[in-house]
Amino acid sequence: MAVSDLARVVQEFGGARRLLFRGQNVDMPLLPRIARIAQKKSISRDDLEEIERRMLNRFRKECVPLIRGRAPTTPWELLSVAQHQGLPTRLLDWTANALAGVWFAVSADPVADDAHGVLWVMSVPERYERSPTEADDSFSFKETFVFQPFHLDQRIVSQAGWFTAHKFSDRYGKFLPLTKIGQFKNNIRKFSIPAASFGDLRKGLRLMGVTQASMFPDLSGLCADIQADCIDSWRPLQTI
Numbered sequence: 001m002a003v004s005d006l007a008r009v010v011q012e013f014g015g016a017r018r019l020l021f022r023g024q025n026v027d028m029p030l031l032p033r034i035a036r037i038a039q040k041k042s043i044s045r046d047d048l049e050e051i052e053r054r055m056l057n058r059f060r061k062e063c064v065p066l067i068r069g070r071a072p073t074t075p076w077e078l079l080s081v082a083q084h085q086g087l088p089t090r091l092l093d094w095t096a097n098a099l100a101g102v103w104f105a106v107s108a109d110p111v112a113d114d115a116h117g118v119l120w121v122m123s124v125p126e127r128y129e130r131s132p133t134e135a136d137d138s139f140s141f142k143e144t145f146v147f148q149p150f151h152l153d154q155r156i157v158s159q160a161g162w163f164t165a166h167k168f169s170d171r172y173g174k175f176l177p178l179t180k181i182g183q184f185k186n187n188i189r190k191f192s193i194p195a196a197s198f199g200d201l202r203k204g205l206r207l208m209g210v211t212q213a214s215m216f217p218d219l220s221g222l223c224a225d226i227q228a229d230c231i232d233s234w235r236p237l238q239t240i
Contacts, residue, residue: 021101
């Protein structure tokens with residue numbers, strides 16, 4: 001895949017009402033991080049919910065001095081900010097920006113020589129897109145759905161962030177990947193990105209203004225971008 005292929009990818013979805021993108025440098029199921037942790041550690045549903053509530057409660061108490069702008073006031077705002085800052089939640093990150101989706105797939109090299117990245121593209125089913133309210137329990141909802149968070153966090157804005165909120169399946173005793181859930185599985189496609197093309201894609205995205213600094217508009221993002229620009233892409237001068 002090249003950056004120029006994105007137009008073809010989007011065209012394959014015809015007249016889709018809304019497209020969301022998710023890039024991964026490894027090919028793994030569409031599960032939120034807390035679900036992967038629960039499966040790996042064999043954590044029961046009740047214990048997992050207690051852990052989630054404890055983490056979010058501590059985040060609520062301690063995050064305010066570190067937040068720029070308005071602090072989150074509802075459970076869903078708090079969950080959205082926590083997710084974007086790295087806390088394991090039952091939210092899965094998506095972006096409305098196709099270029100950002102590719103960047104997340106190729107920004108870090110594959111974990112193995114024979115690995116490849118993937119770009120997931122989802123045509124959002126209208127039935128499953130909604131805005132959660134304070135009345136909606138952020139740990140117990142009837143079905144997996146898609147929502148756009150409030151722009152409280154600069155990362156959410158810069159990354160054109162959206163989320164899927166994943167319901168725990170009582171029937172199967174675990175979280176299910178999106179590709180195994182009802183109408184979602186018929187509206188998702190996966191495009192493979194060979195590891196050998198990661199470097200060229202990063203160069204192409206940089207020329208289009210998609211960099212670590214633009215995706216993470218803070219000092220850590222700036223420093224990572226400076227390293228990528230000045231060290232990771234460095235090549236010795238050719239002598240004649």
